[in-house]
Amino acid sequence: MEDHLISKKDLLELTGISYGQLYRWKRKDLIPEDWFIRKSTFTGQETFFPKDKILERIDKIVNLKDNTSLDDLADLFSPSLTETALYKKDIIERNIVSEISLKLLTDQIGDWDVLTYERLIAVYVLDQLLLTGEMSLDEGKILLQVLNDHYKKFDGKSCDLLFIRKMGIATFLLISGASEVYLENNAKLVKRLVISSSIEALKTHLS
Amino acid sequence: MNTQPLGDISISGIASSSGGTFNQVNIDGVGKIRGDVTCRQFQANGTAKVEGNLQADIVRINGMSTIKGAVRADSMQMDGKVTIQGPLTCDSIHFNGDVKIGANCSAEQFQASGTFVIEGMLNAGNIMIHIHGRCRANEIGGEQITVKQIRGNLMNKMMGALFNSHLSAEVIEGDHVTLENTKAQVVRGNQVAIGPDCVIDRVEYKEHLHIHPSAKVNHQLRL
Known part of the structure; x- marks a missing residue:
């Protein structure tokens, strides 16, 4: 199980993004709520993410965000069906x-x-x-x-x-x-x- | 788009109305709305109750209000005592007084002066909190987080001591975190300043940490 999860600290380290960016993307629904897995560790409460999914998602956001607005990105990632x-x-x-x-x-x-x-x-x-x-x-x-x-x-x-x-x-x-x-x-x-x-x-x- | 002009609700005195879509909702006195409301402007002076979700461009509340559902707005100004049982999503939140939110609260701008309880997570780009009493949130996250204890006259100090005035949270995470009179399990950030009267179990920081002599930090770790 541990292999599939990555802690927030390691994630920020690995991808080079900041707390602020991560929280902003969460606010914009670019990262779904159910990916935030909260656990108590000996260093206090930590948040973990499903490793493969979050790395893929952050990679996409980082690559696309310069040319696409965050709201458009949210539509792209949203699992809901658009009326088309x-x-x-x-x-x-x-x-x-x-x-x-x-x-x-x-x-x-x-x-x-x-x-x-x-x-x-x-x-x-x-x-x-x-x-x-x-x-x-x-x-x-x-x-x-x-x-x-x-x-x-x-x-x-x-x-x-x-x-x-x-x-x-x-x-x-x-x-x-x-x-x-x-x-x-x-x-x-x-x-x-x-x-x-x-x-x-x-x-x-x-x- | 909808071409039909939208109606208004205007309550003066004691009345109730059903929900719906409106241009303006004005309540002066005691008003109750039974259901979901969508409107451009929601203004309540006195006691207002919405028994559903509220969606509006501008929300202005003076006095006491209760909203049973979720609130979604562009800008929100609250003065008084407000209870929101669902999640609150708003671009800019500004309040003076006492606010209770039963779920997550997210905003780009969050400016608070007074007391609050947020049962979920407070997630905002820019967070500015002036503590006047007991404030609590489960988790606080954002870019810029500033918490200040209101000092000044004797009255404020007495009230502060009487109500055990402080902010408490389990986790506080941000790029720039400046705290005063805060109790937290973990504070994580790039630049962290732990001000007077803070009690923090663990601080993890990247670039810079400053701890005031009267603050108590059990563990500190540079990442």
Whole structure:
């Protein structure tokens, strides 16, 4: 567990940012509240962060902040869905997801012209997983079903997608972000995907 | 944008109203708003109660006010006794008096004179606190943090002794931290000045540390 966390002191040392900057970014919602893990140590209360996530995020903020306002950055990182919809031809033209993924969606929801942002994320996640080669098309259908039915319930909060396979049978779980999961021995966690980073990638793709 | 002109609420005397979206909300006397309010300007003189969230460009409170939900505003000026049960998010907060916030408080400018209790974290770019009594926050963080004890006439001193006037916090972290009459577990910063009557268990600093002779610091560490 200790390997995955970094203390605030070490983080500031490593990245060269100041307390003030860190607090300002937190105020602007660039760093989500649930990344701040407070613990008592022998040197008094300390704050820890999930190491990989925070380093990646700070790297992005530092690189982007000169050209982008902090408010725009907050939109980029926010896991909530913006009210956008995309036309079918735009999605194909801009090559956001592969045609196979689109076809899978059409099979499931019938013919469509406009894709809501919510659906778009579902297809995007599907596409990402298909591209890894770890998921079959049939399993993709289950994934779409899960995302369509349940993703809304997280209501903008960060969540992770778990892809689990046991003896050839696949299943998907959506769990709230950063929680720990333990599986029985026979089951295999094929993939854990942080949905918010997929959304981030999608938003960069769109803008 | 909304093209329809927004209405106002004006209460003089004792009355209550339902929530909604308004241009101006003025309360003189005793007023209650049952629900969430969104408005450009919220002004309360006397006793006001909002039984929901308050969102406004400008909030001006004189007297006693209670807000049950969260407050989001651009600028806030409070004189008197104010209780906010939810989180407070505001660009610039300025108050004289006694303020209680039941959750986190974040602002770019935070100027306080009087007493306060913040159950969560106080996160502001520029924090200026003049202590007149007991002040407490769980955690304080920002760029510039200055805490001053009000001195002066005999009356102030007596009141201070009577109410055991000081600021207490578990953690105080900032780039420039200047404290007086503060009790804290940990203070971390680049440039730290621990002034008179402070009791700090542990100070961690990067560039500069100054400790007043009457302050008590158990451990100090240069990073």
